[in-house]
Amino acid sequence: MNNNNNLSQIYLDANATTPVLPQAANAAMSAMEHLFGNPSSSHITGLRAKNLMEQTRAKAKQIIGSANGKIIFTSGATEGIQTAILSALVSARTRLVSSAQLGEDFYLLYGATEHKAVPESLKHWNAILGINAKIIAIPVDRQGNLDHAFISTYAPKSLMICTMAVNNETGVYQDISRLEHTIRHANPDIFWMVDCVQALGKISLNLAQTSIDYAPFSGHKLYAPKGIGFVYIRENAPFTPVIAGGGQESGLRSGTENLPGMAAINVIFEQLIAEESCFADHQTLHTFRQQLTDTLKQAFPQIVFNHSFDNSVPTTLNFAIKGFSSKEIMDLFDAANIRVSSGSACSSKVTRSFVLDAMGLPAWQSESAIRLSFGPAMTQDEVNQACDRISSAANALTQSCMVLDSANMNDKTPLNGLVQLRSGASCTWIYVDAPSKQAFIIDPLPELTERLDTLLQCQQLTLVALIDTHGHADHISGRELLTLKRGITGHTDALGWPQTSLTFTENNQQFEYITVADKWLVKVPTPGHTADSISLLLCHPITGSQTLANNTLFAFCGDTILMGTLGRTNFESSSAKAMYASIELLSAVLAPQSLICPSHDYQHEFATHLTAECLRNTLLQQVIQGTISVDEFVSHKAKIDSQLNDQIGTEILCGALPAGSCHKVTPITEYSAASLDVALNTSKVKLIDIREPHEYALQHSLDSCENVPLTRLVQFMQQHQHDKRSEWVLVCRSGSRSLVAAQAMHRLGFTNVAHLKGGYALANAS
Known part of the structure; x- marks a missing residue:
């Protein structure tokens, strides 16, 4: 199997990690070959190793302006965070015990946009030490700035406050001087940790001029190997070792020191200090950001940046492109050999950004967020290449009718058949008949309006129908806006079903239908999830003794039958009794393996059919087989829907999985x-x-x-x-x-x- 891609990689995910600087890699290798001694040994080989370690420590102190504070080498930022939080909380607990205040209400504060390592560590040590303080997130505004009024209110009764210098997802930096004034005015004795992981090499630091007690750093975010970092401890700040043992690091952090890592990070420090350096200066980094920004805007006119450039470092761009998921853009960039990430790499399995949610950005921006980040070793040639690739990626979207280029519409490959587009778990379905250039759209999502309009224009399609399967509780339909864009006229009902439809009868029941080229789109009333719920069956024309079950290609059942569940029936307009009848009707008009295309796909299963669903949804199976009464179904459905009370959160879910309904997935x-x-x-x-x-x-x-x-x-x-x-x-x-x-x-x-x-x-x- 051969792949003909020969493009070199353009790495733009530096906030996740960075490649090791060649000089740093050479230094690490040299240390392994020549400075392999144990720094605790008193012989010459050990003394040389110790000298390297102390040289590196001295440079670290110079770079962060630590003066008399301690620098302790660690395995990375997470260990530094543990060290800071444990040290502060042990001291705080001792203070509370001695003053008999352990039972009183106290708080532990952290920024709402903080890396998850911080609140999780606070929870861990708060429980382990039995302090049981209330852990509270400090809100941020739309620009990512911490709420100082909130800090002023809660800090007086707080034991510790954790903030970050630069955010890893957005690059937003806090005004440390102003923050210090707020914190210390509210509580001079509160312990204060500042996560400086993304600050090193990007903003100036002079920690000795602040009252910051603890500051963790990580080497692999700035061209050093993984496994080396350090933590700053302010002079006279309390300290408790996380790792006890042989007494290395003056008894502050036991374990044989990572000399290769120190040798590598020593080179990074030298580059930060040197007047002639491989690292670009601040103004150059701003120029790089502007060039990338201009290219992105030209390539993707629908782009929205998720942070202000006024309070963010120039090495991070966080953006979203309306109509495209973060996964789609990541795959597009990756195909062009550009590496970016979806929000935080530490949360790659999460579909939306908690940082952007905390900033109050719209859900689509959070769900579609892309983080493009680079380091100070970025070069002009790499920026130029990245911009060329981004433009090529946008051209590829144009060629595939995802971005409109009216000059080349006749060169497009005709689309034919069914297409599934998604926004989060919500689905929009487009069916195209290539020979006739006719199309219909089911459940158009508002965030996909531009993309749908582009597809219709690019493929030069005639839109025959634009229909919702029901009134959606979790979003406003995009039907009205798309109707205006396309200039569609004609009378329809509230869901978009044309009033000029025809009728036919099957099993003494009359159904309405419209024609789409040589197919029929049949409307089947299926109330239950909502009072207005319908299903739409795309089928071959029904003639003679033929039936819907024999001729149906796709069944668009909205939220009546979902993968692994049934649509919820606890809305004001819902009726579990009506859903029972609708399931019976669908089982009569669909073949056991007719493909069902839902409005929501929570588990990325694309489509389903009755045979597959009956294997894992006992309640559906019982209705179809007639082994459960209407009253029993209503009772069971109420219990299932009650599970949604703990699942909704910020999103309205349209179906809850019955307990024990999912069978084990067969290994592939x-x-x-x-x-x-x-x-x-x-x-x-x-x-x-x-x-x-x-x-x-x-x-x-x-x-x-x-x-x-x-x-x-x-x-x-x-x-x-x-x-x-x-x-x-x-x-x-x-x-x-x-x-x-x-x-x-x-x-x-x-x-x-x-x-x-x-x-x-x-x-x-x-």
Whole structure:
């Protein structure tokens, strides 16, 4: 399996980690070869090692302006945070015990946008030490600035306050001088830790001129290896060792010192001090940011920056592009060999940014956030290359009809069949008939309006229908705005169903339908989740003795039947009794394996059918088999919906999983690059690349591979309903998308589907 991408990597994820500076790597190697002595040994080899360690400590003190404060070398920022919090809370506890105040109410304060290592450490040591103080997040404003009035109110009864110099997601910095005035005016004795991990090399530090008690730092955020960091302890600030043992670091932190790490970070310190350095100055970094910003704005006109440049360091850009998820943009950039991240790398499995949520930004910006970050070793040539790649990535979106270029619309590959677009867990479905250029859209999301309009224009489609399956509680439909954009006229009902529809009768029940090219779109009333809920069935025309069950291609059932659950029925307009009847009707008009396309997909399962759902949803199975009465169903449904009380939070969920409803996912066969090459040569394995077309436009095509974009996976499954035993191996960039898609296909009966573990990223590496 060959990949023809030969572009060099442009690494723009420096806030997560950085490559080791070549000079630093050489110093570490030299230390391992020549300064391998134990600093605690009294012989010459040990003394030389100790000398290196003390030289490094002296430079660290110079750079951060620590004066008489202590510098203790650690394994990194997390250990430094533990050291600071433990030291402060042990002292605070002793003070409370001696004054018989341990039972009183006290607080531990931390910034709401703080790295999760801080509140988690506060919770841990607060419980371990039995202090049981209340841990409270300090709010921030829309610019990420801490609420000083809040601090003034709570600091007098607080034992410790934790803030950060520079935020790791947004680059926002706090005014330390103003913050100090607020803190010390409210409580001169409160212990104060400032996370300085993202500050080193980006802002000036003079800690001795402040009353900051503790400040952790990490080497790998600034071109040193992972595993080396240090913590500043203000003179006379209390200290309790986290690691006890042999008494290294003057008894403050036991364990044999990491001399290679110190040798490497010593080189970083030298670069920060030197007049002639490989690190760019502050003004140059601002110029780099402006160049990247201008390119991003030109490439993505819908871009929104999630922070103000007035109070953020120039090495971090956090942005969102309306209509695109963070995963889509990450995959796009990765295809162009540009490395960025979705918010914080430490929270890569989280779908939205708690930092941006705390700043009060709209949900779509939090969910779609991209962090682009670089370090002071960035060069003009790298910035130029990055800007070229970003422009190429935008062009790739244009070629795949995700961004409009009216001059080249006739060059587009015609879209045909069903497309699934998502925003978070919400789904919009677009069906296109390529020969007739007709299309319809189901459940248009407002955040996808521009993207949908672009797709319609780019493909030169006629929009036959724009319909919601129900009135949505979690968002406003994008139907009205898209109707205005497209200039659509004609009378419809409240959900967009055309009043010019036709009718036919099946089993003594009359159904309305409209024609879309050579297909019918049939409206089936399915109240329950809401009073106005409908299902829409795309089918071949019903003639003679044919039925909906035999002819339906896709069933858009809204939130009536969701993957692993049923739509909730505790809204004001809901009715569990009506849902019971709707399930009975759907089981009559759908074949057991007709593909059901929902309005929400909480588990990334794409689509489902009645056979798959009955295997894990006992309540659905009982209704279809007639083994549960309406009253029993209503009672069971009420219990299930009550589970949503603890799940809603800031998001309105449209369905709760019944307890014990999910069956164990069958393990998927995973190929390595080597085993896949063997399989391709010796069996009937078919390779399916599930990346989007714009990723192909960036020179990432694979040999002997069919492209089935993930957005069109449901269409692919429908086309192969009678060919489920073929051996397909799904491939993507990292293996994450291909695994999810393979599991979804396997659940729907594609028993021989497999995927390439690690994707082409690891295949290339091997």
